[in-house]
Amino acid sequence: MNLSTIRELYKEPACSHNAGKKDASCPRPTPGKAAGGCSFDGAQITLAPITDAAHVVHGPIGCVGNTWNNRGSLSSGPRMNRMAFTTDLNNNDVVFGGEKKLYKAVREIAAKYSPPAIFVYQTCVTSMIGDDLEALCKAVSAKAGVPVIPVDAPGFTGTKNFGNRLAGDSLLKNVIGTREPVTYHPFNVNLIGEFNIAGELWGILPLLDRLNIRLICSLSGDARFHEVAMMHRANVNMMVCSRALLNVARRMKEKYGIPYFEGSFYGSGNTSEALITIARLIGDEGLIKRAEALAVEETARIAPRLEKLRERLSGKKALLYTGGVKSWSIVGALQELGMKVVATGTKKSTEEDKARIKNLMGEEAELISEGAPRKLLEVFKRHGADILLAGGRNQYTALKARIPFVDVNQERHIPFTGYDGHVRLAGAVAGAIESPAFRMARTPEPFGDPL
Amino acid sequence: MTEQLKVRDHNELFHLEEYQVSRDKKKEFEKGASPEKLAETRAYTCSEDYLKKNFDRKALTINPAKACQPLGALLAAVGFDGCMPYVHGSQGCAAYFRSHFIRHFKEPFAAVSDSMTEDAAVFGGQKNMIEGLKNAYALYKPKIMAVSTTCMAEVIGDDLNAFIKNSRKEGAVPDGLPIPFAHTPSFVGSHVTGYDNMMRGMLFHLAQNVKATEKDNGKINIIPGFDGFTVGNIREIRRILDLMGVDYIILGDNSETLDTPQDGEYHMYYGGTTIEEVAQARNAKATFALLPDSVEKSVTTLMKDDWGQPFEASIVPLGLSGVDNWLMKVSEITGKPVPKALEAERGRALDAMTDSGYYLHGKRFAIYGDPSYVEALVDFYMEMGAEPAHIVVTNGSKRWGRALQKKLEGSDFGKNAKVHHGADLWHLRSLMIAEPVDFLVGNTHGKILAREMKVPLIRLGFPIFDRHHLHRYATFGYQGIINILQWTVNTLLDDVDNKAGDFNLDFVR
Ligand code: SF4
Ligand code: SF4
Numbered sequence: 001m002n003l004s005t006i007r008e009l010y011k012e013p014a015c016s017h018n019a020g021k022k023d024a025s026c027p028r029p030t031p032g033k034a035a036g037g038c039s040f041d042g043a044q045i046t047l048a049p050i051t052d053a054a055h056v057v058h059g060p061i062g063c064v065g066n067t068w069n070n071r072g073s074l075s076s077g078p079r080m081n082r083m084a085f086t087t088d089l090n091n092n093d094v095v096f097g098g099e100k101k102l103y104k105a106v107r108e109i110a111a112k113y114s115p116p117a118i119f120v121y122q123t124c125v126t127s128m129i130g131d132d133l134e135a136l137c138k139a140v141s142a143k144a145g146v147p148v149i150p151v152d153a154p155g156f157t158g159t160k161n162f163g164n165r166l167a168g169d170s171l172l173k174n175v176i177g178t179r180e181p182v183t184y185h186p187f188n189v190n191l192i193g194e195f196n197i198a199g200e201l202w203g204i205l206p207l208l209d210r211l212n213i214r215l216i217c218s219l220s221g222d223a224r225f226h227e228v229a230m231m232h233r234a235n236v237n238m239m240v241c242s243r244a245l246l247n248v249a250r251r252m253k254e255k256y257g258i259p260y261f262e263g264s265f266y267g268s269g270n271t272s273e274a275l276i277t278i279a280r281l282i283g284d285e286g287l288i289k290r291a292e293a294l295a296v297e298e299t300a301r302i303a304p305r306l307e308k309l310r311e312r313l314s315g316k317k318a319l320l321y322t323g324g325v326k327s328w329s330i331v332g333a334l335q336e337l338g339m340k341v342v343a344t345g346t347k348k349s350t351e352e353d354k355a356r357i358k359n360l361m362g363e364e365a366e367l368i369s370e371g372a373p374r375k376l377l378e379v380f381k382r383h384g385a386d387i388l389l390a391g392g393r394n395q396y397t398a399l400k401a402r403i404p405f406v407d408v409n410q411e412r413h414i415p416f417t418g419y420d421g422h423v424r425l426a427g428a429v430a431g432a433i434e435s436p437a438f439r440m441a442r443t444p445e446p447f448g449d450p451l
Numbered sequence: 452m453t454e455q456l457k458v459r460d461h462n463e464l465f466h467l468e469e470y471q472v473s474r475d476k477k478k479e480f481e482k483g484a485s486p487e488k489l490a491e492t493r494a495y496t497c498s499e500d501y502l503k504k505n506f507d508r509k510a511l512t513i514n515p516a517k518a519c520q521p522l523g524a525l526l527a528a529v530g531f532d533g534c535m536p537y538v539h540g541s542q543g544c545a546a547y548f549r550s551h552f553i554r555h556f557k558e559p560f561a562a563v564s565d566s567m568t569e570d571a572a573v574f575g576g577q578k579n580m581i582e583g584l585k586n587a588y589a590l591y592k593p594k595i596m597a598v599s600t601t602c603m604a605e606v607i608g609d610d611l612n613a614f615i616k617n618s619r620k621e622g623a624v625p626d627g628l629p630i631p632f633a634h635t636p637s638f639v640g641s642h643v644t645g646y647d648n649m650m651r652g653m654l655f656h657l658a659q660n661v662k663a664t665e666k667d668n669g670k671i672n673i674i675p676g677f678d679g680f681t682v683g684n685i686r687e688i689r690r691i692l693d694l695m696g697v698d699y700i701i702l703g704d705n706s707e708t709l710d711t712p713q714d715g716e717y718h719m720y721y722g723g724t725t726i727e728e729v730a731q732a733r734n735a736k737a738t739f740a741l742l743p744d745s746v747e748k749s750v751t752t753l754m755k756d757d758w759g760q761p762f763e764a765s766i767v768p769l770g771l772s773g774v775d776n777w778l779m780k781v782s783e784i785t786g787k788p789v790p791k792a793l794e795a796e797r798g799r800a801l802d803a804m805t806d807s808g809y810y811l812h813g814k815r816f817a818i819y820g821d822p823s824y825v826e827a828l829v830d831f832y833m834e835m836g837a838e839p840a841h842i843v844v845t846n847g848s849k850r851w852g853r854a855l856q857k858k859l860e861g862s863d864f865g866k867n868a869k870v871h872h873g874a875d876l877w878h879l880r881s882l883m884i885a886e887p888v889d890f891l892v893g894n895t896h897g898k899i900l901a902r903e904m905k906v907p908l909i910r911l912g913f914p915i916f917d918r919h920h921l922h923r924y925a926t927f928g929y930q931g932i933i934n935i936l937q938w939t940v941n942t943l944l945d946d947v948d949n950k951a952g953d954f955n956l957d958f959v960r
Contacts, residue, residue, distance in 0.1 A: 009912075029566035029568075029636060030586060031564075031565035031566050031567075031568065031580075031582045031583030031586060032537075032565055032582065032583030032584060032585065032586030032587035032588075032590070033563060033566075033577045033586055033587070033590060034549075034561065034562070034563050035542040035545070035563075035564060036542070036545050036546050036548060037542070037546040037547070037564055038541055038543020038544070039543070040543055041457070041543050041546065041547070049610050051482070055762075056511075059602075060519060060637040060638045061512070061515055061517060061518065061519050061637060061641070061845055062518055062519025062520075062521075062522065062544065062547070062602075062637050063544075063547075064515065065517065065518045066518065066519075066522070066544075066547035066548070066550075066551055067547065068514070068896065069896075070554075070916075076474055076477070077474075077477070077481070082899060083514060083877075084511060084512075084513065084514050084515060085511060085512070086511075086512045086514055086515065087510065087511065088511070088512035088515065089472070090638050090639070090640045091636075091638050091639050094638050100510070101510040104509070104510035104511070105510045105511035108508060108510065108511050109511065112496075112504075113492075114484070115491075124540075124541050124543075124572075124601070124602060124603040125602040125603060125638070127572075127607055128572055128603065128606045128607070129606060154541075155542070155543035155544070155603075156541040156567055156569055156571070156572055156603055157568070157569055157570050158568060159542075160543075181480070182479055183479060202470060202473070205470070205473040206470065206472075206473060207940075208468040209469065209472055209473055209476075214476070215473075215476075216480070217480075224477070224480055224481045226480050226481065227477075227480040227481075230480060230800065236717075251913075257606050259577050274708075300800040321854065325639050328565065368615065370844075371453075372590075373559065373717050374717065377717060392550070392553065392554070393549070393550065393553060395553075396553060396557055396558050396559045398715045399713070400711060400713055400714075400715075400716065400717050401561065401715055401716060401717050402713065405938040440747050441713055441715075
């Protein structure tokens with residue numbers, strides 16, 4: 001990947017922490033400090049949920065070995081994306097270049113599996129030995145008769161978030177707008193940054209169906225390649241998560257005039273707001289009315305169940321450490337349960353996210369920009385919190401410290417979206433706080449000081 | 452009383468009408484193949500013709516069964532007291548390794564990287580190294596920092612020895628801080644090679660100023676190896692040696708740090724081999740490695756050439772003859788007899804083997820994983836009368852493959868088995884279609900394959916993400932025999948019950 005492209009992408013103007021700054025760019029990692037995944041990781045996370053495409057990692061074994069089928073992005077149909085394809089470079093390839101091997105690998109996949117498209121991921125090693133991904137993809141695509149999409153996001157270009165953006169960039173260049181829907185529909189939406197973790201998309205789809213809104217593509221949870229290709233026919237884009245895919249929404253606005261907004265399906269309040277906003281941006285009066293009615297009806301439907309949980313949770317204190325949109329939307333969802341959110345993580349949040357957090361939690365809200373385990377534990381203790389909601393990497397640290405924990409990141413197994421998802425979230429939080437095992441863990445040993 | 456919260460899972464949800472509607476709508480965008488075409492393709496991938504084509508595949512690896520070197524290096528490094536694994540390279544690799552271990556051991560796992568970027572790719576990684584070591588030391592206060600490399604640093608050709616010297620010169624870390632290192636390029640070898648290289652780095656560095664004494668100190672050293680069951684196994688080996696009254700040092704004891712008690716604290720460092728112990732290890736009577744593939748080159752040369760110590764690395768203490776042979780070897784070298792208590796344990800293991808024999812005898816199985824584990828498990832299952840059919844090992848050498856093949860040919864139970872070194876799990880699929888087996892042995896990655904082939908998966912290997920607590924059990928020693936049998940037979944019996952019609956649901960098995 002050429003360096004000027006990298007630098008340019010680093011300066012995504014719509015990213016609000018870049019806005020207005022002269023030499024702005026995304027944050028870079030600090031050497032020697034525990035850090036998250038690389039750009040390759042980010043790119044793969046973004047695209048691998050496209051279920052019917054083949055995904056080939058061009059690099060040494062570990063890059064795919066360590067990521068293979070590890071995230072809970074579920075598919076309602078094809079499972080091509082569960083196959084781990086890699087060129088598994090060896091010493092020789094590093095010396096003589098890996099292009100031939102990649103060429104053969106792609107031909108082999110095209111011939112034997114005939115997927116609608118093949119994504120090819122660059123990694124650090126293949127980028128450094130100078131394999132020309134773009135040219136190669138073009139050549140092999142012509143020969144094999146299937147779109148071969150280069151994803152030039154080698155890990156060393158930066159963080160996971162940056163990789164999300166590079167993946168988005170590749171879709172804009174190579175996929176979006178290359179196909180037309182067969183039938184006309186008046187109301188179409190894309191959900192950008194919805195990854196269908198634990199099937200969360202399926203908590204939303206029936207709601208859209210009831211409003212007669214057609215989902216063209218969820219980028220990329222449970223997506224099909226051709227859905228991505230038709231994304232340009234949506235009436236509105238909703239940014240569900242990961243501000244890093246913002247470049248997709250922004251460029252689609254410039255290029256196709258599709259308006260976008262940022263919303264969330266966590267919490268019933270946010271869900272209602274999101275549905276109504278979609279309707280408003282589509283701009284159909286009848287649709288807006290129906291969305292409003294649906295919100296009222298659904299809220300009333302879950303109210304009795306939510307009320308019971310609210311009785312158990314009200315007044316309890318939560319510490320939240322997650323990224324982007326979730327950093328404010330889950331705050332709202334917990335507050336609706338009568339809980340107090342004592343602090344929230346803002347590592348991956350934009351200035352806008354932070355403003356929303358302050359709006360919800362008050363000016364004095366504690367924002368944690370750095371989530372080292374010790375720091376989290378310190379904040380937890382200082383506030384006398386009752387539960388930590390965070391990602392899998394913090395899970396066992398929390399449990400060691402006898403802190404009730406709920407996973408709200410990619411390893412969660414319970415879908416939290418939509419109205420029913422809100423009840424489930426409340427149930428999971430209550431369950432963790434009230435677990436008898438935790439109560440026991442917090443009671444001192446019965447035998448006093450051991451000898 | 453808490454209200455029962457009913458959560459429907461997707462298996463149920465998809466049968467509801469509202470979801471069926473959503474699904475049907477998707478079809479318009481799918482342009483997928485027709486069900487007939489799909490069935491046809493699947494049938495083709497099950498044909499003999501495809502089997503041949505599959506094995507002709509050279510440029511593409513599908514569903515690999517190995518990981519990369521630095522991952523193994525990290526597991527070796529955390530076995531030392533106060534050691535922070537430090538990955539010299541781009542940040543992603545280290546993040547992957549951490550999540551891997553967190554998911555397998557269900558424990559926090561600390562490791563840092565110096566986050567090399569495109570500048571480092573052009574100018575080399577020395578700047579990152581100096582800054583990284585400085586930050587990591589200031590932030591995490593380790594007693595040792597163990598540096599391994601990722602592919603990126605290796606492609607650039609960074610010289611760790613020089614970089615670390617320069618970091619010291621620049622005052623990034625205190626003079627006395629040990630910084631062992633290992634070059635661990637992943638386009639060579641696999642995670643077991645990485646373990647080997649890092650273990651050598653640790654032992655070499657931490658003992659380099661220790662003089663050899665004339666007389667040994669009577670202890671033996673144990674090197675556990677890259678082992679997904681390391682927690683249970685190290686504890687079991689300790690227990691056995693204690694019973695025998697043998698004085699020992701575990702080199703790279705990660706059993707504590709990967710299984711910290713719940714005491715209300717988060718321990719970044721917990722237990723592990725101390726620097727003093729490594730110094731003593733230098734003058735031990737002998738060194739035993741429990742898994743030969745994890746000490747194949749580096750450590751072996753160190754022990755033989757530099758330390759001049761008797762080195763025993765060919766016996767895995769797994770399975771009846773494995774444990775027997777290992778105990779006899781320990782006994783022979785230390786002069787300590789095998790005590791009565793172990794004899795009784797052996798009797799119990801044998802008892803378990805005869806109890807379960809009926810359900811394993813004549814059963815055919817496929818297995819994949821790391822060479823030493825695979826070989827030891829195959830030996831053990833053959834002791835039970837089971838018959839290996841397909842043995843797939845991605846990271847075994849040709850020599851190893853040939854030797855195992857030869858051994859199998861000489862055995863009644865193994866004579867129909869074939870060893871496929873360098874193969875992946877997609878090859879294994881073809882093999883299992885051509886010649887079906889009764890069960891599959893391997894790590895979590897075999898889950899989908901086992902489902903497709905409708906056979907039970909016995910989880911033995913690394914990584915195991917989808918089951919809890921296995922790493923806390925021993926697979927070594929006589930106790931390990933009982934554990935492995937327990938998993939294997941009961942998983943097979945679950946399968947019998949699941950597949951049984953109503954007429955075969957016996958209470959006694
Ligand atoms: S780049 Fe090399 S070291 Fe890093 S994950 Fe990939 S194979 Fe492993
Ligand atoms: S940082 Fe580079 S080498 Fe490491 S996992 Fe990411 S792409 Fe692979």
